Amino acid sequence: MPPSWAHLETDAKLYHKKPRPLPPPPLIELGEHMQCICSSGLENSGPTVIKSCTVYGLSGAHVTEIQLRKCNNCLCSDQFISLDCRDIEILNFNNCYLFTHELLERYTSAYTISPTPFVAFILEVSCGYTDNGTGIPFVNDFIFRATWFTYANLLCLENDMWCHICGPAPDNVIFDGVSISFSRKQLCSSIKPLTAISPHSERKDKVSYVSNQ
Numbered sequence: 001m002p003p004s005w006a007h008l009e010t011d012a013k014l015y016h017k018k019p020r021p022l023p024p025p026p027l028i029e030l031g032e033h034m035q036c037i038c039s040s041g042l043e044n045s046g047p048t049v050i051k052s053c054t055v056y057g058l059s060g061a062h063v064t065e066i067q068l069r070k071c072n073n074c075l076c077s078d079q080f081i082s083l084d085c086r087d088i089e090i091l092n093f094n095n096c097y098l099f100t101h102e103l104l105e106r107y108t109s110a111y112t113i114s115p116t117p118f119v120a121f122i123l124e125v126s127c128g129y130t131d132n133g134t135g136i137p138f139v140n141d142f143i144f145r146a147t148w149f150t151y152a153n154l155l156c157l158e159n160d161m162w163c164h165i166c167g168p169a170p171d172n173v174i175f176d177g178v179s180i181s182f183s184r185k186q187l188c189s190s191i192k193p194l195t196a197i198s199p200h201s202e203r204k205d206k207v208s209y210v211s212n213q
Contacts (some may be wrong), residue, residue, distance in 0.1 A: 008162060024055040024098075028066040028085060049080075055090060057100040058125070060134035066095060091154075093147045097139060104151045118145050 030048065053066045068080040085092045089101040103125070110116040118141050126138040138144075162168050192198075 024062050024064045024090065025088065026064060028053070028064065028088070028090075028098075030067050030069060030082070051095060053096050053098055054136065055098045055100065056103060056139060058103045058106055059128055060132050061129065061136035061138070063136070066092075066098075068095060091147065091151050093143075093150065097143060097147065099144075099147050099151070101151075104148055107148055108152075118148070 027050070048067055048069045050065050050067055053064060055062045055064055066082065068082050071079050071081050080095055082092055082095050085098065091099045091101065091104060093099060107116070107118075107121050110121055122138060122141050122144055129136070129138050139147075163170055
């Protein structure tokens with residue numbers, strides 16, 4: 001689900017949010033919401049195994065264990081059926097790296113309030129890990145970026161964006177492309193900033209600017 005500050009009354013409540021911070025359980029057991037990365041369920045499963053994993057939170061990381069079930073799909077590269085962990089507010093990225101919803105929601109609020117690149121946020125969290133003396137360093141930007149986009153893709157964000165002042169259809173909407181921008185290697189001559197002026201740009205003659213803005 002979206003963060004509480006971005007949740008509308010009309011949004012579906014998929015699970016009950018608990019007070020935070022939440023320490024991970026000593027063993028994350030299989031439950032109702034589980035499947036393999038190949039989408040196989042219990043109908044194509046084998047024996048269970050216990051593996052060590054790390055749960056990364058906002059102020060520190062914890063090593064715990066997760067229960068997995070062998071996937072018998074011969075075409076599956078992951079080979080394990082696991083819990084998605086949403087009921088305990090954890091995102092299971094790959095059965096080895098797990099991230100709390102609190103951490104992922106904090107980055108969501110950070111980049112919506114100010115242009116916060118992934119690298120800057122990761123550095124901030126890493127400093128907090130060092131100050132708290134957890135002994136486990138935070139992940140690199142490649143893993144966190146992939147995890148956050150996985151989390152964002154799972155959010156139930158329907159066509160119901162709403163401003164409590166302007167309503168569902170504001171006259172002007174500004175989109176920020178700084179914090180979740182593309183990589184430098186994807187630059188090409190056809191990409192231009194939204195503010196670039198061309199002969200085909202729309203002209204608005206009746207525009208008045210706010211003084212002292």
